[in-house]
Amino acid sequence: MRIPKLLQAVLVLAGVYFGFIVVFDVILDAVIPSSLLVMYMFFVTAGVFMVFTYDEEGTRELVAPIKALVEDPSKRVWRNIVFVIVPLAAGAGTYVQMQPSFEAPLELRTIHPAPPSTAKIYGKRVNLLKLENPFRKLEKEDPEQFRELVEEGAAVYIENCQYCHGDKLDGNGPYAAGLNPTPLNFQDVGTIAQLQESYLFWRIATGGPGLPKEAAPWISSMPVWQNFLKEDEIWKTILFLYDYTGHSPRSWGHE
Numbered sequence: 191m192r193i194p195k196l197l198q199a200v201l202v203l204a205g206v207y208f209g210f211i212v213v214f215d216v217i218l219d220a221v222i223p224s225s226l227l228v229m230y231m232f233f234v235t236a237g238v239f240m241v242f243t244y245d246e247e248g249t250r251e252l253v254a255p256i257k258a259l260v261e262d263p264s265k266r267v268w269r270n271i272v273f274v275i276v277p278l279a280a281g282a283g284t285y286v287q288m289q290p291s292f293e294a295p296l297e298l299r300t301i302h303p304a305p306p307s308t309a310k311i312y313g314k315r316v317n318l319l320k321l322e323n324p325f326r327k328l329e330k331e332d333p334e335q336f337r338e339l340v341e342e343g344a345a346v347y348i349e350n351c352q353y354c355h356g357d358k359l360d361g362n363g364p365y366a367a368g369l370n371p372t373p374l375n376f377q378d379v380g381t382i383a384q385l386q387e388s389y390l391f392w393r394i395a396t397g398g399p400g401l402p403k404e405a406a407p408w409i410s411s412m413p414v415w416q417n418f419l420k421e422d423e424i425w426k427t428i429l430f431l432y433d434y435t436g437h438s439p440r441s442w443g444h445e
């Protein structure tokens with residue numbers, strides 16, 4: 191038995207679609223924008239259409255089931271069902287898409303969610319309660335080397351972070367106006383001054399996608415820096431954040 195051409199085309203499209211989902215979602219564990227998926231499927235559909243209609247016989251075979259559905263008197267019941275369902279589905283789809291969705295979600299966002307006690311960072315499971323900035327002790331032991339590390343952290347910051355968090359660390363970078371939630375203002379006493387260095391390390395390394403559920407109804411644009419920076423670069427940047435703002439990190443000892 192031969193598979194009808196129309197079904198073949200549908201199967202190819204479904205296969206490509208699920209292949210895409212499996213590769214990105216399951217294997218790479220990456221979030222893909224739906225607009226990208228739509229664009230991709232558009233080109234795949236165009237390609238499949240070209241292959242399946244490249245000669246006349248193929249074209250005839252491809253549309254035969256559709257023609258039969260419209261013309262064949264014995265298919266009247268099916269025709270009526272399809273002619274009701276297709277417009278309804280198109281209408282429902284359009285309605286769902288056109289609903290405005292740019293409003294902020296109703297849920298409140300927890301700006302500083304409780305961190306998990308352990309987190310997977312740089313492929314290792316780390317205990318956030320025990321994690322410390324390996325360079326912090328140099329502040330007292332070797333102030334000169336400490337200054338150098340702060341300078342290096344400043345360079346990392348200017349290269350990567352100021353676009354959003356601002357060159358004065360006040361959350362007012364050139365991209366900030368377009369972002370919701372807005373980049374946090376590190377000068378404000380409500381942000382890094384309240385936090386431990388391990389908390390910052392976790393937030394910088396895992397970014398918006400690393401936030402637990404209670405903080406996530408708003409989609410944070412904070413990048414996942416473990417994909418771009420080395421571990422010691424993050425620690426140095428943290429030194430710089432505290433040094434520049436004049437805040438000191440919260441530590442377990444003072445509570």
Ligand code: HEC
Pocket residue numbers: 301302346347350351352353354355365369371372373374380381382385390393394397398401410411412413415427
């Ligand atoms: C594309 C914009 C963008 C860039 C670039 C960016 N951030 Fe962020 N960052 C955000 C946003 C938005 C938030 C607030 C939402 C959130 O908490 O995820 C944030 C939050 C944070 C927080 C959490 C602060 C708190 O009080 O909880 C830290 C720390 C941070 N960023 C550090 C950095 C560092 C360091 C860099 C550079 C290596 C950087 N960010 C680059 C957008 C950005």
